[in-house]
Amino acid sequence: MLHFLEYWAARLALLGVDLLPPAAASRWAAALGSLWWTADRPRCRVAISNILRAGVAGDRRQARAIGRGAARHMGMVLVESMKSELVLDDPERLRVDIPDDVAAVLEDPDRGLIVVSGHLGNWEIAGQWLSRYKPVAGISRPMNNPRVQELALSRRQRRRFRMIPKYDPDPGRFLKLLGDGEILALLIDQHARRGIDAPFFGHPAKTHTTAAMLHLVARTPLTLLVCRRTAPMTFELSLSPLIEQPRSGDRDADVQAIVRTLNAHLEAAIRRAPDQYLWGHRRWR
Amino acid sequence: MDVEGASEILSRLRDVLRDSAVEEHDWDAVVGETPIESLGFDSLTILDVLYDVEEEFGIALDPKQVVKTRTVGEIIALLEQNGA
Numbered sequence: 001m002l003h004f005l006e007y008w009a010a011r012l013a014l015l016g017v018d019l020l021p022p023a024a025a026s027r028w029a030a031a032l033g034s035l036w037w038t039a040d041r042p043r044c045r046v047a048i049s050n051i052l053r054a055g056v057a058g059d060r061r062q063a064r065a066i067g068r069g070a071a072r073h074m075g076m077v078l079v080e081s082m083k084s085e086l087v088l089d090d091p092e093r094l095r096v097d098i099p100d101d102v103a104a105v106l107e108d109p110d111r112g113l114i115v116v117s118g119h120l121g122n123w124e125i126a127g128q129w130l131s132r133y134k135p136v137a138g139i140s141r142p143m144n145n146p147r148v149q150e151l152a153l154s155r156r157q158r159r160r161f162r163m164i165p166k167y168d169p170d171p172g173r174f175l176k177l178l179g180d181g182e183i184l185a186l187l188i189d190q191h192a193r194r195g196i197d198a199p200f201f202g203h204p205a206k207t208h209t210t211a212a213m214l215h216l217v218a219r220t221p222l223t224l225l226v227c228r229r230t231a232p233m234t235f236e237l238s239l240s241p242l243i244e245q246p247r248s249g250d251r252d253a254d255v256q257a258i259v260r261t262l263n264a265h266l267e268a269a270i271r272r273a274p275d276q277y278l279w280g281h282r283r284w285r
Numbered sequence: 286m287d288v289e290g291a292s293e294i295l296s297r298l299r300d301v302l303r304d305s306a307v308e309e310h311d312w313d314a315v316v317g318e319t320p321i322e323s324l325g326f327d328s329l330t331i332l333d334v335l336y337d338v339e340e341e342f343g344i345a346l347d348p349k350q351v352v353k354t355r356t357v358g359e360i361i362a363l364l365e366q367n368g369a
Contacts, residue, residue, distance in 0.1 A: 171321065171331035172352030179349040194329075213332035217339075218348045251336050 007147040014151070017079050022086055025079045026232055033075025037068050040280075047071075047279035054201035056274040069275030073229070080233060081124035087233055088129055095230075096129070097238040105221050105242070106133040112178030114222045115239075116211045118189035118266045119278035126227035126237055127185055131160035136183040138163045139174075139210065166210070174210075178220045186211050188262060189278075191285055196252075198259040201267055205283050212258035216247055224262055226269040229276060240265050291317070294342075294361045294369055301341050305334040317358030324357075342369040 016028040037044055047067040048060065057063035080087065087093045098106070105111045115130060117123050130136050140163050143149040153163065164173070177184055188208045189200075197204040215222040224240040243265075245258045270277045295317065303312045308325040315324070326334060338360075339346055344367040354360050 166329070168328035169322075171326040171328055173328045174332075175348040176352045179352065210329055210332070213329070213336065217332045217335045219345070247336075247340075249340050251333065251340070 003145045003147060006145050007151065010148050010151055013075075013078060014082070017082050022079070022083050022233055025083065026076050029075035029079040030072040031075070033072040034068060036075070037071035043280040046282055050279045050281075050283060051274070053203060053284065054270075054274075056201075056271060066274050067279055070277055070279050073276045074278060076229070076232075077122050077124065080122050080229075083233070084125050084128050087125055087235060088132075093234045094125075094129065095236045097236070099223075099239060099241040101242045102221075102223050102239045106130075108181070109134070110181045112181050112218070112220045113183045114178070114211050114214050114220050115183055115185045115225050116188050116222065116262055116266075117185070117225045117227075118187055118270070119281070120189075120266070120270055121226055121228040121273065121276050122235060123187060123227060125235060126225050127161045128159050129227070129237060130183055130185065130225070134181060134183050135160040136162070136185050137177050138185045139166050140164075140187075141166050174214060175218050178214065178218045184214065184220075188259075189266060189283065190281055191283055196256060196259060198256065198263050200263045200283065203284050205263070206285070207259050207263060209255050209259060211262065212245070212255040215243075215245060215258060216251070216254055222258070224265040224269075226266075228269070228273050291358075291361050291365070294364055295357070297341060298338065298357065298361065298364075301337050302334060305337045306330070315357055317356065317361060319357045321355060321357065321360070338364075342367075344368055 013029060013032050017025045020028055044067060047070065048063045051057045051063040051066050052060065057066050105113050113134070117126060127136055127138055138161060143152070168174070174184060186208065188211060192206045192208040195206040195208045198207040200207065211222060214220060222243045224243070225237070227235050227237045230236050243258065243261055245254055248254055299312045299315055302315065302324070306325070307330055310325060335346065335351065342364055344364070346363060346367060350363055354363060
């Protein structure tokens with residue numbers, strides 16, 4: 001029943017997005033996000049708890065304000081992703097900062113790249129922008145609601161961006177993609193059951209190791225990307241310089257070093273825009 | 286392929302698989318003809334194994350070559366080509 005309701009709520013949201021001009025659609029989606037914040041009390045409590053634990057709010061009132069802002073932001077992410085051509089085709093709306101070492105990899109068709117991000121800013125636009133350089137495979141786990149998943153996949157503007165499952169039965173799938181010079185994109189900021197503990201806002205959080213292992217095994221360059229909203233339908237997209245971790249022979253130590261670096265980069269980016277982060281996820285369990 | 290050398294590599298490879306793999310498996314039953322896909326690795330678990338194999342043999346494998354292998358024997362041949 002919940003899945004049914006979620007599906008029709010998503011359909012309703014998309015209808016508004018389709019019928020309204022971008023600015024109005026964005027306000028519509030932000031209002032839906034705000035409504036969701038009011039209605040989903042359990043998720044709201046998780047978000048407030050996470051914001052306080054992360055230390056990005058001084059008190060509960062401030063945490064609530066950040067949480068509500070983040071809920072509105074997630075609604076806007078939906079609209080921006082659907083209307084991404086307006087952003088991607090307008091340099092005034094997308095300011096990009098690419099370090100030279102990352103640019104060299106992006107412009108070399110034979111070199112793969114591992115791009116890591118989190119549920120911060122608009123990661124969908126970031127993925128679509130990346131696909132201008134090379135095909136992008138976004139590693140993801142399926143949504144809990146298969147009907148919403150199907151709807152989302154059918155509506156995203158794709159360019160050369162596609163989603164692939166995290167646990168692929170073909171063991172060589174990720175290595176082959178990187179060997180073919182493609183980009184593998186991963187969001188690393190959700191609880192990883194099979195991950196390792198690494199500090200995130202000063203608290204140990206189970207963190208995915210896939211990006212780190214791919215860097216170590218495929219010897220493929222690794223970077224962290226953030227696409228932060230600076231004004232309605234306007235973004236600042238930045239990539240970190242390549243993160244290099246030489247192999248020491250101690251797999252766990254190498255992975256830990258990379259994961260700590262990635263978490264630190266992501267944490268710093270979240271601190272710059274806490275109201276653009278998905279706080280409703282139970283990151284610390 | 287040097288049969289004795291291949292046999293020693295297979296033995297060391299079994300030990301790495303035994304230590305690295307998450308899933309239970311009868312590693313002593315693994316032979317050259319064993320298909321890699323039957324070992325139960327997925328796109329994530331294979332990464333741990335490859336790291337450990339490279340460390341065990343002190344070599345760096347080309348991922349493009351690794352993904353072409355279909356059997357344990359082909360992995361052994363690749364290891365030999367790389368000086369294992």
